[in-house]
Amino acid sequence: MNNIYNKMLDFAKSNIQPYTQKVDEEAKFPVDSFEAIKKDKITGLIVPKEYGGQGLGLEEHTQTVLAFASSCATTGLCYMMHNVATMCIVAFGSDDMKKEYLPKIANGELLLALAFSETGTGTHFYNPEITVSKDGDKLLMNGRKSFVTSALYADFYLVLSNSFDAEGLDNWIIQKDLKGITFEESAWDGLGMRGNASMPMVFNNVDIDISNRVGPAGSGAEQVFNVVAPFFVIGLGAVYTGVALNACNTIIEYSMDRKYSDESALCNIPTVQNHIAEIFTKATSAKHFTLAAAKSGANGDADALAQIISARLNASDMAVEVCNKAMKIGGGTAYAKRITIERLLRDAYAAQVMAPSTDVLSIWLGKALTNQPIP
Structure with missing residues (x-):
């Protein structure tokens, strides 16, 4: 590295x-x-x-x-x-x-962000319902994106839509303060990942310019699966590996600092030692798997996509498992939110539902391993 x-x-x-x-x-x-x-x-x-x-x-x-x-x-x-x-x-x-x-x-x-997810298609964000239509000399965008992370704070958003002049999808770069764009600011109150500022972004007859289309007409799906997918999926693997590593380091430090009246430490208990060993093994395995998958993708290996998807799936599981076990070691102190394990556990749960969800990715992995098209 x-x-x-x-x-x-x-x-x-x-x-x-x-x-x-x-x-x-x-x-x-x-x-x-x-x-x-x-x-x-x-x-x-x-x-x-x-x-x-x-x-x-x-x-x-x-x-x-x-x-x-x-x-x-x-x-x-x-x-x-x-x-x-x-x-x-x-x-x-x-x-x-x-x-x-x-x-x-x-x-x-x-600062850029993605506006892909929609309520009507859920985790299958590559099937947008938002429309771009031609009205005389104008191009008008209409629809609603449901979970736009960094909403209001990013300067430009990549918006996936059905193409108005070709088969397939288009990807657009849209400035946040165009007339007709609004954000439903009160909509985000997440269990975890609470600073994401993920909220709906509404387009009401937004006048856009053809120069803001990213790539050729109808190339949106190609962008999603050849560019967005590898960088996004391995990125999510890195996010939840980071959660696992944070929980691992936090609970190891706590187990050493937590002292009993006889001056022995929590980490002196054999059961706790077993738990710490398991936590470290899982968090570290997620780190190495994620970094190896990224290297595979960078090298263009034949199985790079499978490596990337499986690294994301593994990191998602490891984050929750590590945080659950760390919560057990932390006991009442962790449950009372006196150390950060409770927050990390809430963050970890997002891994299962964030599009593309782990269920969808598992299907993609099965297809990739059997030479079937994705999605």
Whole structure:
């Protein structure tokens, strides 16, 4: 592993960790952390060097998300989605689009997000119902996206729609303050991941320009499965691996600090030692699996997609299992929310339902392993 992971861990300790508790308690987007991310121009991690970025790829994306999520899952997730949206422009944007957006992203001026999920299609976000129609010389977008993470805080959103002039889907980059766009601000009160600012985004006759279409007409599905899927799915694996590692480190430290009246520590109890061994093994296995899958994807291995999906599934399970076991070690102190295990457990539960859900991904993995088309 190169030094990007350790560098980002140090960044997170100074610029993400101090705000994590407040983000959860107040269910507020991690503004302070993202101001630091922008200031250090980490928004340009995967922007090509010719546009002022760092020119890095899937491995470094995964390592950075993992490092951020080891302090705050919300920050890791929102940053991951920014990178996914950026990668769509890198891979499919026209020369003019790249020149317009990528230097500003690289310079920390713009934060991007994804507006894909809809109530009518749920976790199958690649089947949008939102429409773009031609009205004279205008293109009008209408519909409602249900869970838009970083809503209100991102500057631009990638919006998936049915194509108005081709078979298939289109992907659009849409500025947040266009006339006709509203956000249902009171809609997000998550069990965990409380700083996500995930809320519905409504489009009411929003006048959009053809120049904001990312890639050729009808290329939206190709973008979803060739760009969004690998960066997003491995990114989620990194987020929930970060949750598992955070819980592991927290409970090990607690078990050493928790003293009884005879001055023995909680970690001196053999049963606790067994639990700690299991927790460490599961959290560390998720880390190595996730990073190895990212490397497989970066190398273009034949089974890279299967590796990426299975790493995400594994991390999702490990996060919940590690947090459950850590809660048992923490006992009443953990249950009373005196240490962070309770928050991490709530964050971990999101792994099962966040689109594409673990059930959907399991089907995709079965198809990938038997040479069937996805979805």
